Amino acid sequence: MLNSRTKLIQLTVTLTACAFLLVPMILSVMAGVTANYFQGISSGLTLKWVFRVWELYADSIFLSLWLAIACLISTLIIGLPAAYGLARHPGWLSRILEEFISLPLAVPGLALALALLQLYGSMKGFRISWTFILVGHVLYTLPFMVRSILAVLASMDLKTLEEGAASLGASPWQRFRDIVVPNAMPGILAGSLTVVTLSIGEFNLTWMLHTPYLKTLPVGLADSYASMRLEVASAYTLVFFVLIVPLLMAMQWASARAQRIAQ
Amino acid sequence: MTLRLTNIAKTFPDGTRALLPTELTVKTGEIVSLLGPSGCGKTTLLRIIAGLETPDFGSTIWFDNDDVTSLSVERRKVGMVFQSYALFPNMSVRANIGYGLKMQKLSKSEINARVTEVLEMCQLDEFSKRGVDALSGGQRQRVALARAIAPRPRLLLLDEPLSALDASMREALRDELAVLLRKFQITAIFVTHDQDEAMAIADRVAVMSNGRVVQSGTPEELYRNPNSSFVAGFVGNAMHLEGKSAGKLLTLEGGTQHLLSEGSGQNVYVRAEDVRIDEAGSLCGEVETVTFMGTHYRVGIKGIMPNVLTSIFSGQSAPNVGGKVRVSIKPQALMLLPEGEAQA
Structure with a gap:
């Protein structure tokens, strides 16, 4: 009796929490496909607003995707060797470096953006180019990539594995290619998905760095909320969900896998 | 190569x-x-x-x-x-x-x-x-x-x-x-x-x-x-026979032992398989431990030297713990080594 009552309470709390999270989302998405929000669902369902969003903000969507890919490539190029170096030479210096790379996690995006603006704001060409936003995104996402790879690398005896490969005649580059990268792959995958998801969803820093011609997906979202009719803004949310939710799910899966291996 | x-x-x-x-x-x-x-x-x-x-x-x-x-x-x-x-x-x-x-x-x-x-x-x-x-x-x-x-x-x-x-x-x-x-x-x-x-x-x-x-x-x-x-x-866990040697005689707590050559300035070592429980032996001690090893017994004997002296005993019935035993060691089986580094 007591048991079933406890269960009932648990179920109620869980469902209430879910409703609390889901209802606004559903309402917002519904608003995006309703012909006229003020008349309600009776006015009929339509994809008109979604197409309108596409007309108005396709550039933002492509810019965001492009930025995410560029950001991923940059963090891979910087992060993989960095994580490898940190894993290969553990010590106080590596600890300090790791903390240093992780600093952008603790500093608010706005402060980071302000610092970038102060430093590079006067370089006109750079200031108005998409690479300026990229720099911000790389700074912000790099720690996720490095930590994710480092966790996997630290869980294996990298030094001995490399010595084993070396004794079989593998050069440093062959060792990196054949041993380090394949074994770090779960961490690389988890890190990559995190970086892409964060880059697509980043608003704080991007909002400070963007120019009217360079609106990313979340910046466009804010713009549509501020200046478009409610249905368009809601349809925008829908588009945003469609892009980000699969990425989020893939990220969950990849990091769970990386953690299993790191244990 | x-x-x-x-x-x-x-x-x-x-x-x-x-x-x-x-x-x-x-x-x-x-x-x-x-x-x-x-x-x-x-x-x-x-x-x-x-x-x-x-x-x-x-x-x-x-x-x-x-x-x-x-x-x-x-x-x-x-x-x-x-x-x-x-x-x-x-x-x-x-x-x-x-x-x-x-x-x-x-x-x-x-x-x-x-x-x-x-x-x-x-x-x-x-x-x-x-x-x-x-x-x-x-x-x-x-x-x-x-x-x-x-x-x-x-x-x-x-x-x-x-x-x-x-x-x-x-x-x-x-x-x-x-x-x-x-x-x-x-x-x-x-x-x-x-x-x-x-x-x-x-x-x-x-x-x-x-x-x-x-x-x-x-x-x-x-x-x-x-x-x-x-x-x-x-190699082979030899035991150090700790006693005073004078000429070809080694004096231990539990008796004296003949040596083949001059023993002063030398450490005397013996292996457990060369320590024999023998009624006519010149050394006397008390059995402290008996461990059955399948093919033989390991008998720990105290009172012969400061540490326990181990003997491999291959007879059917081992001596009782606490009992007195006599032990003999063939002088040929002893190893005389210069004093120096301690045993591992």
Whole structure:
């Protein structure tokens, strides 16, 4: 009796929490496909607003995707060797470096953006180019990539594995290619998905760095909320969900896998 | 291949002298064991031979007539079996064994043929497609050995190859390893802290202590004619008979013992199998422990010297604990060694 009552309470709390999270989302998405929000669902369902969003903000969507890919490539190029170096030479210096790379996690995006603006704001060409936003995104996402790879690398005896490969005649580059990268792959995958998801969803820093011609997906979202009719803004949310939710799910899966291996 | 090491020494950056100048020659096809307690420098010496550690200036390493001192590990053509095996988790058993051949840029068909040959030799055929995580300890050890041997190295180096295994498997795999190494007909050096392992596998054992090779010889030589207290204690667990010697007589707490030669200034050692429980014996003590070992008893006797004297007793019924026994030791079985280093 007591048991079933406890269960009932648990179920109620869980469902209430879910409703609390889901209802606004559903309402917002519904608003995006309703012909006229003020008349309600009776006015009929339509994809008109979604197409309108596409007309108005396709550039933002492509810019965001492009930025995410560029950001991923940059963090891979910087992060993989960095994580490898940190894993290969553990010590106080590596600890300090790791903390240093992780600093952008603790500093608010706005402060980071302000610092970038102060430093590079006067370089006109750079200031108005998409690479300026990229720099911000790389700074912000790099720690996720490095930590994710480092966790996997630290869980294996990298030094001995490399010595084993070396004794079989593998050069440093062959060792990196054949041993380090394949074994770090779960961490690389988890890190990559995190970086892409964060880059697509980043608003704080991007909002400070963007120019009217360079609106990313979340910046466009804010713009549509501020200046478009409610249905368009809601349809925008829908588009945003469609892009980000699969990425989020893939990220969950990849990091769970990386953690299993790191244990 | 003949390996010749001259004046090999290693000082770590913090000033620790891990290895004092050491000479060692290993003949073609010989299997040599570096035996010693932990921290004696045996692994450092092995890693220097492999090229994983750089020796101090003035050291030279010769593979036949090639000076390989400045050659990096990947160009030395040595096979190495690590204590943890260091198998590549991202590769199958086959790919692990074929990796060294791939690095030599052999053709696919040649790699396949060689891997198959080595798999058969090490009785690993049925596991070839598995990942290395799906293998038992003994199988991993064989894969590590197969991987090291597949590229036909000039020299095979093994770092404590059996210590990662369960005690119950170790003995069986020790004999298997001894057979395999002879089948490969390769010059091999292996490091161990276990004297039984060294004796069972090696043609020649180099006993190391405090960064030096203190004695090197066949297992029989080391056992019968140790040149120092350390070797006597470490190989075959000889016991130090602590007493006062005058002329050819050694006076112990439990009686006197004849020596074959002048005993002053010498330490007298004896092995448990030479201590006999004998009613006509000249030494007298009290039985402290009796351990049944299957084929024999180990009897611990106190009162003969400050420490317990152990005797191997192979009779049917062991003496009772607490009872008095008389013990005799043949003077020929005693080892007189110069005083010096303490027993391990």
